[in-house]
Amino acid sequence: MRVAVPTVLTSAAAWTALSFFPDGFPMPRLCSATTAFAPSAQLDLFLTGRPPAQLAAELGLMVTAMIAPLVIGPVRHVRARSFARRRLRSVVLFAGGYAIVWFAACAALTILSALVRSDTAISPAPPICAALVLLWQCAPWKQRCLNRCHTRPALAAHGGAADAAAIRYGFAMSVWCVASCSPLMLLALVLPRGHAVAMALAALWMFSERLENPKTPGWAFHGPGKLVGITLAVAAGVRLRMPSRTRGFAAPAGAVAKPDDRDRERRAKKRAS
Amino acid sequence: MAYTRKNVYGFGADWPDELLWYARAVKDMQSRPLTDRTSWRFYGAIHGFDADAWGQWGYLSRGEALPSSADVAAFWQQCQHGSWYFLPWHRGYLIAFETNVRATIAKLGGDAAAQSWALPYWNYFNAGQSALPPAFASQQWPDGSGNPLFVAQRNGPQGDGNVKVDFNLVTLQGMTDPQFVGAALGASVGFGGPDTGFEHGGTYHGGLEAEPHDMAHVSIGGPDANPGLMSDPDTAALDPVFWLHHANIDRLWEVWHQNPPSGADPSDAQWTAGPASVGQRAFAMPMPDGTTWTYTPADMQNLATLSYTYDDFGPAVSPQTSAERLVALGVAPATATSPQAVGASMSKNVELVGASEGAIPISGAEARTAVKLDAAVHRKVAASLLAANVGGAPDRVFLNVENVRAKTDGAALRVYVGVPDGDDPAAHPELLAGTIGVFGVRKASLRDGKHAGDGITYVFDVTRIVDALHLQNRFDVGSLPVRIVPVVPVPDSTQLSIGRVSIYREGR
Numbered sequence: 001m002r003v004a005v006p007t008v009l010t011s012a013a014a015w016t017a018l019s020f021f022p023d024g025f026p027m028p029r030l031c032s033a034t035t036a037f038a039p040s041a042q043l044d045l046f047l048t049g050r051p052p053a054q055l056a057a058e059l060g061l062m063v064t065a066m067i068a069p070l071v072i073g074p075v076r077h078v079r080a081r082s083f084a085r086r087r088l089r090s091v092v093l094f095a096g097g098y099a100i101v102w103f104a105a106c107a108a109l110t111i112l113s114a115l116v117r118s119d120t121a122i123s124p125a126p127p128i129c130a131a132l133v134l135l136w137q138c139a140p141w142k143q144r145c146l147n148r149c150h151t152r153p154a155l156a157a158h159g160g161a162a163d164a165a166a167i168r169y170g171f172a173m174s175v176w177c178v179a180s181c182s183p184l185m186l187l188a189l190v191l192p193r194g195h196a197v198a199m200a201l202a203a204l205w206m207f208s209e210r211l212e213n214p215k216t217p218g219w220a221f222h223g224p225g226k227l228v229g230i231t232l233a234v235a236a237g238v239r240l241r242m243p244s245r246t247r248g249f250a251a252p253a254g255a256v257a258k259p260d261d262r263d264r265e266r267r268a269k270k271r272a273s
Numbered sequence: 274m275a276y277t278r279k280n281v282y283g284f285g286a287d288w289p290d291e292l293l294w295y296a297r298a299v300k301d302m303q304s305r306p307l308t309d310r311t312s313w314r315f316y317g318a319i320h321g322f323d324a325d326a327w328g329q330w331g332y333l334s335r336g337e338a339l340p341s342s343a344d345v346a347a348f349w350q351q352c353q354h355g356s357w358y359f360l361p362w363h364r365g366y367l368i369a370f371e372t373n374v375r376a377t378i379a380k381l382g383g384d385a386a387a388q389s390w391a392l393p394y395w396n397y398f399n400a401g402q403s404a405l406p407p408a409f410a411s412q413q414w415p416d417g418s419g420n421p422l423f424v425a426q427r428n429g430p431q432g433d434g435n436v437k438v439d440f441n442l443v444t445l446q447g448m449t450d451p452q453f454v455g456a457a458l459g460a461s462v463g464f465g466g467p468d469t470g471f472e473h474g475g476t477y478h479g480g481l482e483a484e485p486h487d488m489a490h491v492s493i494g495g496p497d498a499n500p501g502l503m504s505d506p507d508t509a510a511l512d513p514v515f516w517l518h519h520a521n522i523d524r525l526w527e528v529w530h531q532n533p534p535s536g537a538d539p540s541d542a543q544w545t546a547g548p549a550s551v552g553q554r555a556f557a558m559p560m561p562d563g564t565t566w567t568y569t570p571a572d573m574q575n576l577a578t579l580s581y582t583y584d585d586f587g588p589a590v591s592p593q594t595s596a597e598r599l600v601a602l603g604v605a606p607a608t609a610t611s612p613q614a615v616g617a618s619m620s621k622n623v624e625l626v627g628a629s630e631g632a633i634p635i636s637g638a639e640a641r642t643a644v645k646l647d648a649a650v651h652r653k654v655a656a657s658l659l660a661a662n663v664g665g666a667p668d669r670v671f672l673n674v675e676n677v678r679a680k681t682d683g684a685a686l687r688v689y690v691g692v693p694d695g696d697d698p699a700a701h702p703e704l705l706a707g708t709i710g711v712f713g714v715r716k717a718s719l720r721d722g723k724h725a726g727d728g729i730t731y732v733f734d735v736t737r738i739v740d741a742l743h744l745q746n747r748f749d750v751g752s753l754p755v756r757i758v759p760v761v762p763v764p765d766s767t768q769l770s771i772g773r774v775s776i777y778r779e780g781r
Contacts, residue, residue, distance in 0.1 A: 076458075077458075080457070080458040080459060081458075081459075081625065081675075081773075081775075082625065083624070083625050083647050083650065084624040084625070084650070085649070144721055147720065147721065147724075147725055147726075148720070148725065148726075150725035151725045151726065151727060152476070152725065152727050153676060153727065153772060154632065154675050154676045154772025154773035155773070156628075156630065156631075156773075157625060157627075157628035157647075157773075157775065158628070158630065158645060158647075161630065213470070213471075213472075213723065214722070214723055214724055214725050215723060216721070216722060216723055217721055225552055225553075226470070226551070226552065226553065228552055229551035229552025229553060230551055230552075232551070232552065233550065233551045
């Protein structure tokens, strides 16, 4: 919980902060709903439609909001494999390496989406992107990228080598994460409207993929089976338990199919009080 | 009725009826096609399957039809390793296998035998019983030639065909952990293994899985230079002796139950109800009547309700009590057994004390590394050991051998801590931290398999070793030497390596 709770709260805070930004998020509204702008004009409008600092802040918040929950497992690994006195330092260095790659990727995706999107209903960008997302979702290369997101390597523990190891780990995790998730991010960005909702759904999908165990790469569609299972279990009243040493959320809760004695005692005490 | 599983060496003959009927049933199951859910190979694939390895050993023909995708998805590659489900899943696997064998025995005309037949177990810890049971070592059997229990791909710990599970290699170290699940990463993994979801090959092997389960596998199968069926999880269940080995592991779970202060299985709903309760794969076994039996760990906890038992529940291995440890550290017995002293030992703060620098390749006869200790944390451990005299709680100390990776399973390693330079580790059994049987590491090292390619991490309780070094004034050092000694030299082609060796403290 030492990692999960702060990470989820950080993500929630970023989403909240994003909601206060004017001019819509992350794409500015185009002036006309019926006129298709030339790509260069769209890009120019996007880049000049808001101050650079605001643009950078929005991108930073977007990265934090969407990506923070994905690094719970790696951050736990970094903490556990570091000396106690430098856990925070290693986590910050890891997060820095991770964020830099995603920040750059988000900037590139946002620029690309500014070039191809349109507010008109006849824009081909969303269906083309959707088809690419579906193809990528089923591709073995995507699964390969997802598998590498589960890596928990040996980390140097002492001095400068420990710093370098944390940064390298964050960088590597981010590269595989970007490779896995970019098409979905692009799709959310090229939609004519509803970006915030689309980004939130994309973030949820990415999180659900991270819950899944690594799989043998192959052509197959993999859905959010584990997240669905956890959700149903929680809805049935099961208390979630954070795993002690596994890959991220590889240990979901179990249903109370056969209540044990401790559960019966707790319920009896609650009734008595 | 309650079945009794008996020691394979306790029948008083090489070919008692139990083994004779077992061999007949094995032969019949081996004759069934792979697509038959009750066939020998189908049951073997429930544990693990690798088309290349099976083909190499002659268990899969080129172009041979596999079972339906639905059967493969429901049943195959199901074994739980590196997981707290390791023991309950294998218990159900053995029960289902046993049921199929009984049905086969009855089909072969052994109705009376089928009424009482139970899987024997091989307790290699008994004196004089470490060698492969004769019925498995002979190519002949009472029904003629071609003994179904004989397998050519058993090479023994030296790779020379002398198959035995050497008591000098396998240990009961895992039996001394009173907790089923470990507390935190770095400290004990727990007797039963870490909390996971459905896990076909986890990163951390529990105490019993690591020792003696893994080492027995590679001792029977053979080293990485010459591995046999038992050396790798994907082929292990094809060997008829696999089932006797796992019957012993299952028996040791019950031994642990019966010996205080240990014995409590997890009560968490996510263990008792199993991974199927949250939409993951169910533990499912095909039965001889064509039905599918699904079960949960809660179903596996009580031998009485499962209608079987064992003829012996030894050896009992009790962990060193906290009072015994305090006395060893010089505390007066009356003080050592006081409630304050015992209560003080229950600290659960876990932190890194030191780590090696750089990966450690294991090739040839020995590898050496040193765990460089952090001065401040080292002082904490030393201070806790000194404070034991005045009622303080001494730390427990754990050695982590992290990210062991290899291209081939089968290597058997001894890990020593604190052996002085120039000394032969074999002359210091008191400094043996534990043994590693490289079993499941090959699959865990594949970056494009069902793992992340991180290999397997092993954790050893080295508290006794650290206590001894402290009492000898040999713990006040900047680094602790670690020696990894293979039983048989490791060839370069195995590409065996360790990512990092580290030491953790568990204390205040």
